[in-house]
Amino acid sequence: MFLDRLRYELKLMGKRVILTPVLVMLGFALIAIFLHTRAEDPSRTLSASLEIILPLATGIVIATITSHDAAIELQLTMPKKYDRTVLRRLIIIFGWTVCITLLSSIIIYALKFWYIPLSSPSESVTLQFLTQVLTWIAPLLWLVGIGVCLALLLRSRSASGALIGGIWIFEIIFKDYIAATNWLHPVFLFPTTLLPMVGTIPQVYFNLWLTTRFELLGTALVFLLIGWLLLRNPEGLLKTSSEE
Amino acid sequence: MNQLPTLFGVINYEFRMQFRRRALWITFLCIALLFLIRGGIHFFLVFALSQPLLPLVANWARSLNFLLPIVAGVLLADRLARDRKTRVDELFTSTPGALSVRLAGKYVGSTLATLLPIFLFYSIGVGSILYQTHNVMTIPYALAAFATISLPGILFVSAFSIACPFLLWVPLYQFLFVGYWFWGNILSPHNGIPTLSATILTPVGGYMASGFFGDNQQLIVNATVMQGVESLLLLLGISLLVMVVLWQLMKWEQARQ
Numbered sequence: 001m002f003l004d005r006l007r008y009e010l011k012l013m014g015k016r017v018i019l020t021p022v023l024v025m026l027g028f029a030l031i032a033i034f035l036h037t038r039a040e041d042p043s044r045t046l047s048a049s050l051e052i053i054l055p056l057a058t059g060i061v062i063a064t065i066t067s068h069d070a071a072i073e074l075q076l077t078m079p080k081k082y083d084r085t086v087l088r089r090l091i092i093i094f095g096w097t098v099c100i101t102l103l104s105s106i107i108i109y110a111l112k113f114w115y116i117p118l119s120s121p122s123e124s125v126t127l128q129f130l131t132q133v134l135t136w137i138a139p140l141l142w143l144v145g146i147g148v149c150l151a152l153l154l155r156s157r158s159a160s161g162a163l164i165g166g167i168w169i170f171e172i173i174f175k176d177y178i179a180a181t182n183w184l185h186p187v188f189l190f191p192t193t194l195l196p197m198v199g200t201i202p203q204v205y206f207n208l209w210l211t212t213r214f215e216l217l218g219t220a221l222v223f224l225l226i227g228w229l230l231l232r233n234p235e236g237l238l239k240t241s242s243e244e
Numbered sequence: 245m246n247q248l249p250t251l252f253g254v255i256n257y258e259f260r261m262q263f264r265r266r267a268l269w270i271t272f273l274c275i276a277l278l279f280l281i282r283g284g285i286h287f288f289l290v291f292a293l294s295q296p297l298l299p300l301v302a303n304w305a306r307s308l309n310f311l312l313p314i315v316a317g318v319l320l321a322d323r324l325a326r327d328r329k330t331r332v333d334e335l336f337t338s339t340p341g342a343l344s345v346r347l348a349g350k351y352v353g354s355t356l357a358t359l360l361p362i363f364l365f366y367s368i369g370v371g372s373i374l375y376q377t378h379n380v381m382t383i384p385y386a387l388a389a390f391a392t393i394s395l396p397g398i399l400f401v402s403a404f405s406i407a408c409p410f411l412l413w414v415p416l417y418q419f420l421f422v423g424y425w426f427w428g429n430i431l432s433p434h435n436g437i438p439t440l441s442a443t444i445l446t447p448v449g450g451y452m453a454s455g456f457f458g459d460n461q462q463l464i465v466n467a468t469v470m471q472g473v474e475s476l477l478l479l480l481g482i483s484l485l486v487m488v489v490l491w492q493l494m495k496w497e498q499a500r501q
Contacts, residue, residue, distance in 0.1 A: 016413050031437065040436040057419045064415040131477060159267030161415065162318035163274055165422035169314055170278045177282060184281075 009089055009147035013065060020057050021100040025049065025192060032113070046108050047115035047193045050101055050136040055189075056168050057142030063160040065089050065228070067151035090205040094144055096240045101140070105132050119206040135192040137215040143168075145223030152230035173196060186215035250341035254349025255356075257349035258323070262357035271315055278311070279485045295461070297379055302457030304369045305389040309448045311396075312365070313401045314425050316358045320405040323354050325414050337498060343463040344491050347406075351487055355402040364396065366390055385457075392456055392472070396479040397447035403483035432463070444475035445482075451475035 010018065027047035032042035066086055068073055075082045108114055108131060116131045123131075143164065150160035167190075171178065175194040178184045183210075191197055199211050262268060292314040295303065336346060369385040401421075408417045427447040428440040440464050444451050450464035455472025 016416065020416065020419075035436055036435070045437065053423065056422060059423075060415045060419045091316075154267050154270060156265070156267035157415070158319050158322045159271045162271045162315040163417040164367075165314045165318050165418065165425075166271075166275045166278060166311055168422060169311055169430070170282075172309060172430065174282055190321075205422060 148227030258353025302459035393449035
């Protein structure tokens with residue numbers, strides 16, 4: 001039963017949802033090979049693909065999937081609550097992206113192209129790997145959370161995509177300003193690649209990096225909770241199609 | 245048949261459809277809040293007030309061009325797909341209005357409506373410059389800067405955003421477009437990755453800002469007027485070419501049906 005539902009949800013969303021993260025990573029693998037052939041270090045580019053690019057793609061796809069269902073009127077008449085259906089779709093997309101990113105992380109780590117901050121040069125392999133996971137899981141979850149919230153609040157796929165794009169570019173252009181402003185730290189998305197924070201760094205900076213990652217995860221969970229509450233408003237969901 | 249009334253009719257309705265979208269205004273309002281976070285009530289102008297008036301106005305237009313065309317491009321990406329979704333494209337085919345005229349009307353109407361909040365936002369900054377410099381020349385300079393720096397970039401972005409979703413899934417185009425914006429306008433050419441940044445094919449308008457207005461606090465420094473003209477014409481030419489290619493593709497698709 002569970003597998004059947006999974007299969008149907010995948011069919012409904014289409015192969016493009018599954019293919020997007022795979023194609024993004026393949027594209028970046030080609031760029032990394034190109035850089036390597038030109039004797040340039042591809043570590044930062046590969047880190048950007050995990051920390052910056054894949055979360056953007058996932059955020060936009062999630063915003064599209066959350067606010068739109070071709071048979072929404074029918075869905076709302078079903079005994080199964082629609083918020084659970086959307087939650088299942090979110091878990092599928094997020095889970096699949098995590099799988100692809102995790103696999104890419106392992107390959108990048110094995111090829112010694114990792115780009116992570118370390119508190120000491122003798123840090124264990126497990127801790128190094130967990131640090132690498134933390135570099136991308138926090139922005140990924142944050143952009144998923146904000147994608148859900150914006151899609152349901154604005155009731156427009158395009159508007160939520162536009163805002164996600166705007167926030168994404170804002171985070172890149174004003175990285176130094178955000179880093180220097182304490183109250184913006186809980187929404188500091190990409191410090192590892194952009195500042196950059198890499199190799200053995202002083203303990204105080206490592207702690208700051210770690211704190212911002214956990215704060216980012218916290219704000220992401222808040223957005224997801226708000227999104228789930230918004231999903232339980234059927235009237236709002238019905239209005240979405242009229243806003244397109 | 246005279247197609248001019250059809251063209252004005254399409255422009256009128258496309259303009260009103262886009263203009264009346266609450267999402268358009270809310271999105272630009274949220275982006276304005278992002279500017280406020282960075283620069284307080286002076287927006288980006290905290291960087292620039294010490295400059296002479298001409299580069300200052302150009303700096304303001306160019307600064308907006310880093311963020312606002314993204315919003316415009318993503319918001320325009322669903323215009324063509326919407327006709328398919330609401331199944332009115334087949335109905336349009338049965339009307340006497342030519343496909344080329346409908347496409348031109350869609351492009352002009354929806355782009356004009358999207359330009360309106362951008363121009364409004366730009367005018368607030370211009371008002372702030374005027375208030376602080378007490379120089380009335382701010383207004384003609386600002387109009388010239390908008391027409392030569394902001395407008396070509398928006399027209400370029402709009403053409404791609406209307407045309408590309410004909411072939412691509414809209415969210416995929418939106419993602420690729422935002423990624424392109426970073427790669428082709430912001431990424432430094434010294435980064436190792438080949439990029440269009442710092443070439444005359446940058447819709448952010450660096451060559452026009454430097455060549456026409458002497459705004460050199462950016463990636464492009466000391467560009468000539470000729471380079472500015474080349475960049476402007478290239479952006480407009482490519483916009484036109486993209487719309488012509490879209491028209492031919494749609495004609496080919498219709499002929500196959």
